[in-house]
Amino acid sequence: SEEKSLNFIEEIVENDLNSGKYETLVTRFPPEPNGYLHIGHAKAICLNFGLTQKYGGYTNLRFDDTNPVTEKTEYVNSQQEDIKWLGFSWKNELFASDYFDELYSFAVKLIEKGLAYVDESSAEEIANLKGTPTEPGKDSPHRNRSVEENLDIFTRMKNGEFADGAYILRAKIDMASPNMLMRDPIIYRIKHAEHHRTGNKWCIYPMYDFAHGQSDSIENITHSICTLEYVSHRELYDWFIEKLEIFPSKQYEFARLNLTSTVMSKRKLLQLVNENLVSGWDDPRMPTISGLRRRGFTPKSVREFCERIGIAKRENLIELSLLEFCIREDLNKTANRVMAVLDPIKLVITNYEKGSEDLIGENNPEAEDGGGTRIIPFSNELWIEREDFMEVPAKKWFRLAPGAMVRLKFAYIVKCEDFVKDENGNVTEIHCTYIPESKSGNDTSGINVKGTIHWVSAAHAKTAEIRLYDRLFTSETPDAEEGDFKDYLNPESLTVLPNAYIEPALADADLDGRYQFIRKGYYCLDRDSTPEKLVFNRTVTLKDTFKK
Ligand code: ATP
């Protein structure tokens, strides 16, 4: 296989393993269980798990659940399911909340070292003393209270003696640091809230910066990989580890995935769900992993996408069409070709007297073994696409028109003899004759036609609802637009075709099946399907239809 150059994180890991700095590579994927995972998370999952697949060692799944208000067990479960679906398995399943006792003792240790203090200043007072990036801050009047007093108040904070916001615990670092995050950051706050795992045991909770690095350290994570927003947090990450004298995990930052025509923050996706602007977290238009799964994406296509976009040190914007390219590539090799008529019009074959016959169709000419075959019933009344007939044909029109001939896929050549219109002038029926000697695979007619169209036998067809999806937003960068990102939702992101006809073989479709509806795109069964009413989602069109 082709030699691929290493990304910058792989280079760091190789150096660290070669130099003997670490014997075993340990990474983690640390989602906060405050929503469903999205395609951006998939990039971080592929990176963290991919490293240990390549270099040995292992990857932990750690739920970063230190904010009781937004976290739920439903999210924990969905996040586990999505990682497994992507094809990865974690070594240890851990929760930052399991470290609350240890994190509390880390805080006590800092107080004892004179490196943390409790502060009853209001949020406004704290902000006023913080300074600006170009001006140093000023010390809080409470900065120099004794270790004993700090310990006493911190214990009472933990024991629930104070209301939310009455006190905070701050690290005592440097109010003049050029890095604003080093200006005595808050490390614990009082929050009387029930936690999804620890219940009401705690009423003080550690801040992200005091939980994340220490959790990494507790787990002996060697390479703690996060996105670029955390570059300025690294100094603090290292400071805590140094002062607490614990395992020196190291933080490395890469550019997050940004994708056109969507938003990718759990907070914003939650708004779409809560305001019923989509049908749920797994709405097939959502950039969530569950949405992509329901839309018909395969794990392989998502992993391939993550591989292709690579790991960079600078922010960039990836075209949604690249994601679609990846699923098209995969489905082209694996999806069975079937026939479905989305916008039906009747075609009657006036000289077909057999009633019906069974034809044989190859499932997938792209598959190495042809994908097997199936039976396709044919009869004298068919459904075809309305758009495959033109009463007055355009130039270079190779499909049906009065007097024109076309091949019916897997079947015969037919010639349009006549058509019927209703009182509004709409064509309702097309009348054809067929050429018995032109049967596919056994054509002795000597007639050459340029067009081939798909069809289903009216007597044998099943009806189905077809859901077509387009981009969720009309703006390529809804996050960057003026006003609310929701103002840029695409009102035409979902089109429902309630009365499509599909070949009877599709009655057996299951949720894992992937199909190419010939000439129409790739489709999969939706979980809304019932035996009475099949529902299919369009995963992606056959060609890139995006305007550039
Ligand atoms: P969001 O705001 O979407 O919830 P987050 O970073 O707050 O994102 P976490 O659950 O904390 O969500 O993220 C878990 C991991 O996934 C983190 O290591 C984070 O860096 C990574 N991650 C999140 N979004 C992206 C993205 N768009 N591209 C790459 N990695 C991401």
Ligand code: MG
């Ligand atoms: Mg986060």
Ligand code: MG
């Ligand atoms: Mg977030």
